[in-house]
Structure formats: structure tokens, C-alpha cells
Amino acid sequence: xxxxxxxxxxxxxxxxxxxxxxxxxxxxxxxxxxxxxxxxxxxxxxxxxxxxxxxxxxxxxxxxxxxxxxxxxxxxxxxxxxxxxxxxxxxxxxxxxxxxxxxxxxxxxxxxxxxxxxxxxxxxxxxxxxxxxxxxxxxxxxxxxxxxxxxxxxxxxxxxxxxxxxxxxxxxxxxxxxxxxxxxxxxxxxxxxxxxxxxxxxxxxxxxxxxxxxxxxxxxxxxxxxxxxxxxxxxxxxxxxxxxxxxxxxxxxxxxxxxxxx
Amino acid sequence: xxxxxxxxxxxxxxxxxxxxxxxxxxxxxxxxxxxxxxxxxxxxxxxxxxxxxxxxxxxxxxxxxxxxxxxxxxxxxxxxxxxxxxxxxxxxxxxxxxxxxxxxxxxxxxxxxxxxxxxxxxxxxxxxxxxxxxxxxxxxxxxxxxxxxxxxxxxxxxxxxxxxxxxxxxxxxxxxxxxxxxxxxxxxxxxxxxxxxxxxxxxxxxxxxxxxxxxxxxxxxxxxxxxxxxxxxxxxxxxxxxxxxxxxxxxxxxxxxxxxxxxxxxxxxxxxxxxxxxxxxxxxxxxxxxxxxxxxxxxxxxxxxxxxxxxxxxxxxxxxxxxxxxxxxxxxxxxxxxxxxxxxxxxxxxxxxxxxxxxxxxxxxxxxxxxxxxxxxxxxxxxxxxxxxxxxxxxxxxxxxxxxxxxxxx
Numbered sequence: 001x002x003x004x005x006x007x008x009x010x011x012x013x014x015x016x017x018x019x020x021x022x023x024x025x026x027x028x029x030x031x032x033x034x035x036x037x038x039x040x041x042x043x044x045x046x047x048x049x050x051x052x053x054x055x056x057x058x059x060x061x062x063x064x065x066x067x068x069x070x071x072x073x074x075x076x077x078x079x080x081x082x083x084x085x086x087x088x089x090x091x092x093x094x095x096x097x098x099x100x101x102x103x104x105x106x107x108x109x110x111x112x113x114x115x116x117x118x119x120x121x122x123x124x125x126x127x128x129x130x131x132x133x134x135x136x137x138x139x140x141x142x143x144x145x146x147x148x149x150x151x152x153x154x155x156x157x158x159x160x161x162x163x164x165x166x167x168x169x170x171x172x173x174x175x176x177x178x179x180x181x182x183x184x185x186x187x188x189x190x191x192x193x194x195x196x197x198x199x200x201x202x203x204x205x206x207x208x209x210x211x212x213x214x215x216x217x218x219x220x221x222x223x224x225x226x227x228x229x230x231x232x233x234x235x236x237x238x239x240x241x242x243x244x245x246x247x248x249x250x251x252x253x254x255x256x257x258x259x260x261x262x
Numbered sequence: 263x264x265x266x267x268x269x270x271x272x273x274x275x276x277x278x279x280x281x282x283x284x285x286x287x288x289x290x291x292x293x294x295x296x297x298x299x300x301x302x303x304x305x306x307x308x309x310x311x312x313x314x315x316x317x318x319x320x321x322x323x324x325x326x327x328x329x330x331x332x333x334x335x336x337x338x339x340x341x342x343x344x345x346x347x348x349x350x351x352x353x354x355x356x357x358x359x360x361x362x363x364x365x366x367x368x369x370x371x372x373x374x375x376x377x378x379x380x381x382x383x384x385x386x387x388x389x390x391x392x393x394x395x396x397x398x399x400x401x402x403x404x405x406x407x408x409x410x411x412x413x414x415x416x417x418x419x420x421x422x423x424x425x426x427x428x429x430x431x432x433x434x435x436x437x438x439x440x441x442x443x444x445x446x447x448x449x450x451x452x453x454x455x456x457x458x459x460x461x462x463x464x465x466x467x468x469x470x471x472x473x474x475x476x477x478x479x480x481x482x483x484x485x486x487x488x489x490x491x492x493x494x495x496x497x498x499x500x501x502x503x504x505x506x507x508x509x510x511x512x513x514x515x516x517x518x519x520x521x522x523x524x525x526x527x528x529x530x531x532x533x534x535x536x537x538x539x540x541x542x543x544x545x546x547x548x549x550x551x552x553x554x555x556x557x558x559x560x561x562x563x564x565x566x567x568x569x570x571x572x573x574x575x576x577x578x579x580x581x582x583x584x585x586x587x588x589x590x591x592x593x594x595x596x597x598x599x600x601x602x603x604x605x606x607x608x609x610x611x612x613x614x615x616x617x618x619x620x621x622x623x624x625x626x627x628x629x630x631x632x633x634x635x636x637x638x639x640x641x642x643x644x645x646x647x648x649x650x651x652x653x654x655x656x657x658x659x660x661x662x663x664x665x666x667x668x669x670x671x672x
Contacts, residue, residue, distance in 0.1 A: 099608075139360065141362070159290055204361075211315065214309050221310070222310060225311075
């Protein structure tokens with residue numbers, strides 16, 4: 001068993017898939033050279049465009065667009081075992097075809113879990129991302145997802161707001177996705193200095209009024225709310241940033257449903 | 263009155279309408295326009311009661327000429343009244359939509375002056391959004407019961423979804439609680455939408471596709487427990503609406519007696535609404551008929567979900583072998599859903615499924631174990647007595663157990 005190291009890029013990982021195909025059972029862990037890690041002996045695999053292209057072609061044309069998309073999604077995951085899961089699943093799919101995904105063993109389930117989490121979070125942020133209007137009329141959204149979902153959500157917003165100029169900033173990874181009337185680009189940005197338009201706070205406070213009035217106060221269920229809208233997303237949501245604590249809600253006559261209180 | 267006050271009053275007045283879905287339409291963005299729609303719908307937030315916020319849900323006005331016994335906005339109630347202008351609603355929709363706070367607009371209204379006059383205002387809002395603002399996101403509008411067919415048609419070309427509320431399962435309840443509405447008026451509007459949709463079904467091989475008319479279909483809402491209608495009435499009516507009106511979705515809402523002093527309130531237990539929803543899912547996704555779900559009973563069993571109730575009543579069909587049982591029967595096993603059944607079918611094409619592997623298909627084994635076997639093995643020590651299975655499963659439903667013991671204690 002060896003620790004297979006690569007440069008962290010998608011091309012690098014695809015090269016590694018190519019180079020380890022004949023020694024698949026020996027692949028113990030997969031990660032970047034910087035992470036280094038375990039007690040296993042390290043072997044470095046150098047990224048090679050020709051090899052990477054062969055694997056990518058194989059994914060697209062032999063295993064199908066859905067399979068290829070799953071691999072890309074899994075690559076954006078933050079789970080510790082993601083790279084190993086990707087390498088193993090492609091090796092086995094080369095023998096068994098895309099039906100390999102129907103097996104119920106640990107490697108397959110790990111791969112499926114990786115891509116599922118990423119796609120789920122991408123879908124979640126299609127809803128939970130919030131734009132603010134800037135002084136120049138453009139839109140800015142800031143978020144901090146657990147997985148690197150920015151590349152997956154950009155096309156959705158490009159389709160939705162085609163005539164605007166907007167930026168989505170992942171503050172955890174310091175990556176910005178920029179859109180200007182048709183073209184998508186990505187950039188590393190260490191810091192942003194937003195200047196809001198004059199009416200921005202007014203719209204946000206109207207939104208908070210709507211959000212507050214919509215709740216049926218005889219049926220409060222904060223646990224359910226938080227299950228759908230986990231706390232790590234609150235910081236960038238105008239309606240949750242100024243959330244009232246539960247005690248003050250009860251004091252105002254709201255009926256808070258609490259499992260523990262009976 | 264400023265916009266913030268209006269928004270507060272007309273959101274508060276709209277919140278009991280339970281529909282929130284933005285699903286059923288799939289329309290890409292257009293150049294020069296704002297917005298698109300996603301087939302599966304998107305939730306943008308969740309209120310403190312745990313409900314999804316997808317659409318800007320508002321009443322256009324809460325000034326009403328009707329006097330329905332169950333409704334907070336009835337004529338004889340002393341509540342603050344407000345009305346938007348079409349421009350105000352359009353402005354709010356666009357401002358929220360651009361910030362990705364909503365998928366679109368869900369506009370309903372009290373009946374001001376007459377059904378047709380009210381419908382004209384709603385249509386005006388939709389026209390401003392679609393034509394002036396080039397808004398391409400989701401619009402769901404209520405049809406005011408009894409509005410003329412011509413107006414319903416005009417509305418249908420502007421919106422994604424239209425809905426007329428049936429309000430109550432039986433005519434008796436409707437005439438008692440909503441004396442100004444009639445079943446003929448309500449179903450007349452539904453039929454008008456259904457028939458127009460059928461008329462416009464794209465005729466293959468002939469010219470361009472017809473313009474979209476209510477592309478996301480119709481939905482409706484029924485109140486549970488306001489008078490003496492039982493679950494058989496409710497599920498029977500829902501089944502007829504799905505089959506005869508082509509309804510996409512029926513929503514249910516436990517009755518909240520907003521017009522009675524709190525001492526007299528007999529709120530419908532939320533558990534009943536929950537069971538009705540579970541039965542509705544069984545009809546829509548699991549191939550059950552209303553009659554099968556209820557058997558001989560007038561009301562659903564509150565102690566267990568209706569799928570368990572059916573499986574226990576039909577215990578002679580079980581256990582099913584997951585390696586050979588047909589899909590339709592697997593779907594009827596408590597603890598298995600469409601997704602886990604798909605995984606079982608895919609996995610068993612490659613190899614026989616062992617009992618140990620079953621849990622990895624997403625099956626909820628704590629329920630399914632009473633009803634399945636794998637490779638001749640039963641995951642659970644054989645229980646041949648359906649009564650015991652019933653008791654074991656009823657004990658698992660903690661929330662139902664809590665609510666029931668609470669009801670008994672009162």
C-alpha cells in the first residue's frame with residue numbers, strides 16, 4: 001500500500017488514475033504532496049495533460065455524461081477520503097462499466113456520498129445565496145460553503161440573471177466567480193470592499209418584515225428551521241443575521257415547540 | 263400607509279395558505295429578461311415554524327365582501343385592512359428576486375367588490391411583471407372562485423400555476439362555512455383551466471408549439487377538521503381531483519379557529535394533517551387508492567403512518583423476498599421508498615442482495631425488517647402476529663405517541 005501524491009488539480013488526479021490503473025490494489029491513500037500524511041510510503045505522480053485527457057475522454061464517452069459529472073462533483077468535496085474514492089471508482093468502472101455504482105460496498109458508497117453531499121449543498125445554495133445591490137448597480141453575494149460548490153452554481157445564476165453584472169464570493173476559499181453579461185471567470189481574491197447602493201438596506205428590511213410575518217406563531221419549530229438552514233449559513237442571510245433568541249420569542253407570546261420542554 | 267405596514271398586514275393575511283411550491287415549470291432564462299424556473303423548485307429560506315419560503319406569498323388586498331366563518335379576513339372581523347397597487351407588488355417581486363430571496367410571486371386576494379374586479383387586479387400585476395419588467399421567474403396566482411372564464415384564460419397565459427381552493431371536502435361543510443362560495447363556481451374554474459390545457463396540448467408535427475398555458479398545472483387546498491368531514495371524505499375528494507381535474511397537488515391545512523375566543527378553540531391536531539399528507543403521498547407516488555388506504559375505517563389511524571396501517575392489515579402478503587418481489591409490492595413495504603426500491607432493483611441485477619447489504623440501500627430497516635426477507639433469511643426473528651408488529655411500530659413513532667397521550671390527557 002502506498003500514499004499517492006498529486007498536485008491537487010483535476011488534471012493531476014486524472015493522471016494519477018491513469019498511472020495507478022495496473023497497481024490499483026496498492027493505492028492506500030491519495031492526497032496532495034503538501035498534505036503528506038500517514039505511515040505509508042509516498043509516491044508522487046506528476047500531472048500529464050495527455051494522460052489526463054485520455055481518462056477524461058473515457059469518462060465522457062465510455063462511462064457517460066452523468067458518471068463524468070459525478071466525478072467532477074466528488075472532486076469538489078471536502079471529505080477526507082474523496083480522492084481515493086474517485087480513483088477506486090474509476091478503476092473499477094473501467095472493468096464493470098457505469099453499473100459499478102449499483103454495488104453496495106464501502107468504496108462505492110464513499111464515492112456516492114461525496115458527490116451527493118456536494119450536489120446537495122450546491123442545490124441548497126441555489127436557494128440560500130443572497131445578493132446585495134452595489135452602488136454601481138452590480139450584485140454581490142458572499143457565502144462560505146463546506147464544499148467548493150462555486151463552479152457548480154455559477155451556471156445556474158448565469159441563466160437566471162443574464163443581463164446583469166454580478167460576483168459570487170466564497171469567503172472560505174477566497175475565490176470569486178465573476179459574471180459580466182455572458183462571460184464567466186474565476187479569480188483568487190483575498191479581500192472584498194463592498195459599497196452598497198442607497199436602497200439596499202431598505203429592501204433587506206422589507207424582506208425581514210415579510211419573513212417575520214410569514215411564520216405562524218402557534219406552530220414555531222426552530223429545530224426544523226435549523227435542520228433546513230444550518231447555522232453556518234446564517235451569517236450571510238439578512239433574515240437570520242438579526243434573529244431573535246428563543247427566550248425573547250416566548251416572552252412575546254410565541255408558542256415555541258420544544259421537544260425537551262414537555 | 264407605508265409599504266412596510268402594507269407588507270406586514272398582507273403577508274400576515276396570506277400565511278395560512280399552505281402552498282409554497284415553485285415546482286413543475288422548467289424554463290431557461292431569456293436574453294434581456296430576468297429569471298428562469300427550475301423543475302424541482304427551490305427553497306430560499308425557512309420560517310421559524312419550519313416551512314419553506316419559495317415564493318413571495320401575499321394577498322393583493324384583505325378587504326373582503328364575503329363573510330366565511332373560518333376566515334380571518336371575513337367582512338365582519340375587525341382587523342386592519344390594506345391593499346397594494348399593482349406597481350408595488352411588481353416592485354417587491356423584482357427587488358426580492360434580484361437578491362435571490364425568492365423564486366417568484368404567489369399572489370392571492372380577498373374578494374374586493376366582485377370576483378371579476380379582483381381578478382382584473384391580479385392580471386394587471388402579472389402583466390406588469392411579464393411585459394414591462396420582462397420577469398421570467400415563477401408566478402402562482404389564485405383564481406377567485408366564480409370569476410369569468412374569459413379572465414381565467416387571460417390569467418392562464420401569464421402564470422406558471424393557477425389554483426382554486428376547494429376549501430372543504432363536502433358540500434355540506436362548504437355551505438355551512440363559506441356560504442358565498444359554491445362547488446359549481448369552484449369546479450367551473452378548475453374545469454376551465456383543465457379544458458384549455460387539453461385544447462392546447464401540442465399537436466405533434468404541426469407548426470410551432472402553442473403558447474404556455476398554466477405550464478406548472480393546478481393545485482388546490484382543503485381545510486382539515488373545521489366541521490364533521492372525515493378522512494374518507496377528504497381522501498376521496500383528493501383522489502377525484504387528481505384523476506378528474508388533473509390536479510398537480512392538493513394541500514391540506516389543519517383548521518385553526520382564528521375567529522373564536524381562545525377558550526373555545528378546538529384546534530385540529532397537527533398529527534391528523536400529517537397523516538392526511540402521508541396518505542396523499544401514498545396516492546401520488548406509491549400507487550395506492552384512497553379506498554385501500556382506509557379499508558373499512560372512516561378516519562386514518564393516528565398512531566401509525568398509513569403505510570404501516572395498510573401493511574399490518576394485509577400482513578398475509580408478507581414477508582417479501584427483496585431478490586424476487588416485483589417493484590409495485592416493494593414500494594408497499596413500510597421503510598422502503600422510491601429511491602431505496604430503485605437501488606434494490608439495480609443491485610439485484612448485478613448480484614443477489616444479502617440481508618446485511620439491505621441497510622445500505624437507504625431502506626429504514628427498523629420498519630422494513632418486519633416485512634421483508636433476503637436469500638431466505640428474515641432479518642428479524644419471525645413475528646407472525648400482526649398485532650405485535652403493530653404495537654412495536656406504534657411504539658417507534660415518538661412524536662405521534664407524545665401528541666396522542668397529550669390529547670388523551672386533556
